[in-house]
Amino acid sequence: MTSDFQVYQELERITIQPSLTRTNVGHSVYIDQLLYMVQVQGGRFSIDTTLLREGTHQLQIISFELPTGIPVASAAWDFQIGQQDSRARDFQPGDILVASDNLDEIKTGYVGHSALVVDKENVIESPGLHPAIRKAPIQQFLTKHPVHGHFRPKSSEAGRAAAKFAEGYLSEFKEKGQQAPVFSFNLSSSLDDPWEYIYCSKLIWLSYYYGADYKLENDFLWFSPEDLYNNLKENGEFTTVYQHPDVKFILNT
Numbered sequence: 001m002t003s004d005f006q007v008y009q010e011l012e013r014i015t016i017q018p019s020l021t022r023t024n025v026g027h028s029v030y031i032d033q034l035l036y037m038v039q040v041q042g043g044r045f046s047i048d049t050t051l052l053r054e055g056t057h058q059l060q061i062i063s064f065e066l067p068t069g070i071p072v073a074s075a076a077w078d079f080q081i082g083q084q085d086s087r088a089r090d091f092q093p094g095d096i097l098v099a100s101d102n103l104d105e106i107k108t109g110y111v112g113h114s115a116l117v118v119d120k121e122n123v124i125e126s127p128g129l130h131p132a133i134r135k136a137p138i139q140q141f142l143t144k145h146p147v148h149g150h151f152r153p154k155s156s157e158a159g160r161a162a163a164k165f166a167e168g169y170l171s172e173f174k175e176k177g178q179q180a181p182v183f184s185f186n187l188s189s190s191l192d193d194p195w196e197y198i199y200c201s202k203l204i205w206l207s208y209y210y211g212a213d214y215k216l217e218n219d220f221l222w223f224s225p226e227d228l229y230n231n232l233k234e235n236g237e238f239t240t241v242y243q244h245p246d247v248k249f250i251l252n253t
Contacts, residue, residue, distance in 0.1 A: 003062060003162025004073040008245060009049075015042045017245055020063060020073060020211070030060040032109055040066065044245070052081045053193020091117045091138055091244055094212075095152050096238075098229040099145035100247045112225030112249060114200045115141050116207055118163040124170055126200045131184040132200060133173050150242035151232040158212040158237075166203065169194065191223055203209040203229045 006017040019025065029047060038153040039045045056078055063073040095117035113124035115136075125140055126133050141148075153159040174181045176195075184197040194206050207222050210215045216223070216231055226249035232238050 006245065007059070007073050007077060009079055010244075011143055012050045013046045013048055014059065014079065015031055015046045015245065016061065018063065019073045022065075022072070025063050025072060026065045026066050028062045028064065030058075030062070032057055033060070049081060053136040054081050056080055089150065091120050092152060092156065092159060092162035093118055094156070095150060095162075095241065096228070096232060097123065097138075097141055097145070097148050098201075098225050098247075099141075099148035099234065100145040100225070100229070100249050101145055108212070111146055112229070113141075114204055114225045114228055116163065116166050118166055124163075124203070125199050126183055126203045128200070130183075130184050131173070132181060133170055133203065135170060139159045147230055147246045148242075149233065149240065149244065149247055151235075153212075153238055154242050155212075155237070158208070158214055161212040161240060162204075162214075163211070164205040166207040169203075169206065191218060197247050201225045202251055204228060 002110045006019060008015045008017075009246060015025070016029070017026070026038060027045075028038050029036045031047075031052070060076040062071055062072065064071050069081040071129070072089075096114065097117065098112065100112045107153060113125075115123035117138065118124050118135070121138060122135050123132065123138055124135050125141070127136075132165055153162075172182055181195050181198045183199055185199055191202060191205060192209060194210070201223050205216050205218070205228075208216055214237070216228065218227055218231075229247070229249060233240060233243075
């Protein structure tokens with residue numbers, strides 16, 4: 001990333017956001033020194049990476065003035081295709097992933113999803129299925145929800161404590177069997193009640209509240225992914241590890 005461009009890699013594409021102030025600019029995109037595309041309209045654009053072989057590649061962008069073709073900016077980056085591309089970020093216990101997109105596109109921007117990282121490979125989440133709580137690979141979250149933010153507590157001790165609570169909560173959830181809470185956004189349930197209803201962002205609230213003795217602030221009864229996201233991005237106790245440029249919640253829930 002440079003001052004002239006912001007580059008975001010997802011599972012099957014790379015998104016480029018030029019930051020140049022001038023408007024009469026085109027962009028030549030090279031991959032491994034071969035011209036891949038020329039972009040002459042609009043701002044942000046994406047390139048498809050599904051046909052690239054696994055391994056390391058170089059992305060180069062040369063911006064040029066229109067219509068003269070005079071170069072005005074350039075930058076280059078190395079990127080990975082294959083298993084390493086989703087592992088470029090490190091994950092630590094207590095990290096929080098919050099997405100504004102949904103597998104059901106109608107809900108994108110309205111509901112979202114969130115999960116708590118419990119180790120470098122896994123999250124614990126409440127995905128709205130049966131069972132209501134599960135441990136799953138981080139990779140599946142990144143694949144299903146590329147439009148997300150990744151936040152980390154500045155206190156690693158608090159993060160580990162929240163992750164430890166989530167692990168214990170999952171174990172107790174399994175022991176309860178038919179008596180375990182079901183997934184629901186029912187507002188009659190208190191946010192600090194772990195055993196009546198559960199949903200994705202409430203699971204994270206509970207983990208920090210009971211595990212790390214830290215209360216994430218909530219504006220309404222339902223502590224939604226939108227509440228979680230807006231809380232974390234302006235929270236001095238957390239840092240932003242990654243932020244997709246398209247994260248957007250439409251409603252203040």
